[in-house]
Ligand code: KG4
């Protein structure tokens with residue numbers, strides 16, 4: 233994986249990600265399906281060209297993270313405005329790096345939910361405009377299904393069924409991927425998502441935004457056994473998660489330390505908090521594989537790039553003879569290549585959306601509204 237980064241005048245980071253060496257892209261075959269994919273659900277504007285679901289010809293991410301850092305979180309209005317500014321440039325770069333024009337594309341895919349409504353609308357409107365202008369089919373993709381599909385890109389042998397732990401800023405789900413595009417949710421969070429807990433605790437201990445990567449880094453130098461934070465187990469739903477008790481316990485510790493005039497050891501708190509989160513995520517996922525009888529386990533979403541989670545999951549999977557799949561960290565966080573991977577399997581099933589496609593900010597996983605239209609199939 234080769235990542236080229238360039239910080240633009242407005243602070244936005246423009247990234248081009250290439251799988252392997254940047255050699256000339258081989259010409260496609262007649263029956264290849266080449267998809268232009270667009271993602272804009274949160275604070276990354278992204279475009280990618282993906283062939284046959286697993287071959288990424290180009291992968292462009294324009295990250296606004298630096299613009300939101302000063303506010304301590306994503307400001308939806310700023311995100312939408314920046315998406316509008318950056319979208320065309322990302323698409324142009326994605327096509328040009330793939331050495332293709334819109335004529336060579338078979339379909340346009342876009343994240344239509346869940347996410348910030350104003351942010352989603354930018355991608356959705358762009359995709360609809362390209363579909364209308366070119367007459368190419370339009371495919372709406374569920375953002376979390378995209379995250380799960382990121383696993384297909386580097387693991388060419390991975391095929392359903394398998395168990396997937398999805399942990400992002402807004403979601404914590406344990407799912408069985410029964411087939412392409414078919415999901416059975418077996419566990420989910422009762423309160424905060426895993427990434428949300430990372431972000432809130434990071435803010436409380438003064439590490440700032442974005443919390444996940446900062447806690448990950450600080451934890452490497454801290455003692456994970458310095459504090460014992462609680463790990464919630466929900467009696468009637470053994471695969472569900474709850475992180476709010478853990479978060480409150482960290483906040484209580486911080487307040488107590490302040491009142492007693494003690495110095496807060498950020499690194500020890502970060503390491504102990506991360507250990508508590510990671511142990512719950514790993515134990516639930518391994519238990520699900522064993523009880524449901526699957527020997528393949530994948531992880532997905534921004535928190536899947538956490539080094540502590542990757543390490544412990546690998547160790548436990550080895551012990552239990554489970555094959556462990558995880559995308560490279562840059563494919564765990566938001567990108568459009570994963571949307572192109574998910575869209576390919578929808579395209580093969582004949583899924584086509586109409587130009588009445590809308591952004592759905594709270595779109596549930598596995599409950600997509602599938603639309604068909606007659607054009608360009
Ligand atoms: O999947 P993602 O990029 O966006 C959403 O769909 O939400 O996930 C973002 C979340 C944030 O909460 C961020 O703090 C967390 O993923 N995250 C991490 C790490 N990198 C990103 N959490 C823990 N460790 C990391 N290394």
Ligand code: ZN
Pocket residue numbers: 375379400401533534565566
């Ligand atoms: Zn995401």
